[in-house]
Amino acid sequence: MAQQRVIATAPGKINCYFRVGPPREDGYHEVASLYVAVSLTEQIEATLRTDGELQLSLEPDSPVVHDPENFPLGEGNLVYQAAQLLREHTGTTLGADLHITKRVPIAGGMGGGSADAAATLVACNELWQTHLDREELGRLGARLGADVPFALMGGAAIGLGIGDQLAPLLTRAKTHWVLIPASYGLSTPRVYGMLDRLRSGMDIEVPKEIDPAVIEALMASDAPALAQVLANDLTQASLALAPELGTMRDLAEGAGALRAMVSGSGPTLALLVRDGEHAEEVMAQLGDEVGVATIDVTAPAAGARITLSE
Numbered sequence: 001m002a003q004q005r006v007i008a009t010a011p012g013k014i015n016c017y018f019r020v021g022p023p024r025e026d027g028y029h030e031v032a033s034l035y036v037a038v039s040l041t042e043q044i045e046a047t048l049r050t051d052g053e054l055q056l057s058l059e060p061d062s063p064v065v066h067d068p069e070n071f072p073l074g075e076g077n078l079v080y081q082a083a084q085l086l087r088e089h090t091g092t093t094l095g096a097d098l099h100i101t102k103r104v105p106i107a108g109g110m111g112g113g114s115a116d117a118a119a120t121l122v123a124c125n126e127l128w129q130t131h132l133d134r135e136e137l138g139r140l141g142a143r144l145g146a147d148v149p150f151a152l153m154g155g156a157a158i159g160l161g162i163g164d165q166l167a168p169l170l171t172r173a174k175t176h177w178v179l180i181p182a183s184y185g186l187s188t189p190r191v192y193g194m195l196d197r198l199r200s201g202m203d204i205e206v207p208k209e210i211d212p213a214v215i216e217a218l219m220a221s222d223a224p225a226l227a228q229v230l231a232n233d234l235t236q237a238s239l240a241l242a243p244e245l246g247t248m249r250d251l252a253e254g255a256g257a258l259r260a261m262v263s264g265s266g267p268t269l270a271l272l273v274r275d276g277e278h279a280e281e282v283m284a285q286l287g288d289e290v291g292v293a294t295i296d297v298t299a300p301a302a303g304a305r306i307t308l309s310e
């Protein structure tokens with residue numbers, strides 16, 4: 001018997017360490033990623049439809065900049081694609097109304113679309129009682145996007161392959177971050193493409209591991225040490241496509257952040273701070289002197305999970 005209504009959430013992410021290898025023939029790149037899930041989450045409310053339709057809607061109060069172009073409410077949406085993939089895989093003919101509350105910036109480099117896909121897989125698997133286990137959901141998720149398996153897992157994890165081969169880091173050590181979302185998005189394939197162009201003629205190795213100093217600092221919640229070793233190979237490419245990010249990064253460090261880094265493919269900036277109090281100081285300074293909006297988050301946060309099932 002199917003459920004009537006299920007709510008699931010899934011987290012956005014920051015890559016504390018991100019190394020990128022040369023392009024493969026399929027256009028993807030092998031990476032070495034240290035992911036942390038953050039307390040900024042997406043929510044999917046799935047309500048049963050017995051007519052087999054999938055209908056998407058966006059919560060009007062969602063605090064994200066969106067338009068039909070960057071956020072299609074149809075087949076182009078990862079929520080639709082995740083539900084459809086689950087239906088194809090399991091053969092269920094049930095449908096759903098899928099109501100999205102979006103908090104992670106769109107095309108912001110924080111894996112928001114991947115979080116939506118992960119929450120949808122978990123919500124619909126429960127709604128339709130299709131009984132796939134986490135491993136099977138992870139395999140389906142990887143077909144939707146490289147970051148989806150991590151959004152399912154949450155916490156902190158090392159990601160190899162295209163970022164989908166995960167090894168969890170068993171830690172609850174907390175880190176505090178301030179996010180500066182941009183008013184525009186950056187296309188992930190364009191950022192990877194720019195990186196390839198910037199590296200043309202260079203001999204690039206496939207990354208195989210995470211710098212142990214990053215893991216050590218993260219697991220010890222040692223923010224000053226972590227600030228020294230954060231790394232993101234996509235930074236140069238994001239800055240080439242959005243030079244104003246460099247200025248904002250300098251302003252953020254000037255406002256007292258231990259370190260400001262481009263999150264994933266950008267343009268969101270993730271500022272590492274010591275604790276909640278330090279986050280407030282940096283946010284006040286940035287608000288008063290630079291006039292930018294910020295969001296404070298902590299990590300690690302839970303992966304995709306059901307918060308209501310009835």
Ligand SMILES: C[C@](O)(CO)[C@H](O)COP(=O)(O)OP(=O)(O)OC[C@H]1O[C@@H](n2ccc(N)nc2=O)[C@H](O)[C@@H]1O
Binds near residue numbers: 015111145265
């Ligand atoms: C930048 C990161 O967010 C860091 O975690 C991810 O690498 C991107 O993950 P994602 O958005 O889930 O990526 P996908 O939706 O699978 O891929 C979008 C596009 O990004 C590029 N891509 C993505 C992942 C990867 N390891 N190599 C790539 O080259 C490819 O051009 C691909 O067509």
Ligand SMILES: Nc1ncnc2c1ncn2[C@@H]1O[C@H](COP(=O)(O)OP(=O)(O)OP(=O)(O)O)[C@@H](O)[C@H]1O
Binds near residue numbers: 076078079105108
């Ligand atoms: N549910 C969704 N949420 C956000 N974007 C979506 C969604 N479905 C489709 N998209 C499309 O996917 C593109 C990338 O979305 P997303 O917000 O996941 O980017 P991102 O956070 O930069 O991803 P990543 O960090 O994984 O590279 C957007 O340009 C958008 O048009």
